[in-house]
Amino acid sequence: MTTHGPVLPLWLCAACDRPWPCPTRRGELLGEYATSPVVLRIYMGSHLTAAMQDLSWAPADTVYRRFLGWLA
Template sequence: MTTHAPVLPLWLCEGCDRPWPCATRRADLLAERERVPLAYYLSLCLIAAVQDMGWAPVDVLRRRFIGWLP
């Protein structure tokens, strides 16, 4: 199991202290899940992050959570 889990409410990576999902977690997620369930999971994370980080621009969070999906 990865140590690159999100630390809430700032959604930072537990393993590398970068914005979650970090590059390592993105690679893990792509390897672990099929595209549609992954998009659904990250959309739920996006919704939670928007609630946790109301000060962050929504478009920035959208790119961070789902904008990198192939």
């Protein structure tokens, strides 16, 4: 179990206080979903949907890159 979970509504990492998903959590997610990259995209897409509501003040493209852009 990771300690690098999101703190809502700011979407900061609980362990390192960086924007979530932080580099550590990204690495963990890539390992956890190594055999299911499509499921990882769906999972992160669901977080993107929630984060867009919480981070409505942030530019949409920035939030998109934060949640899905690193999966490219």
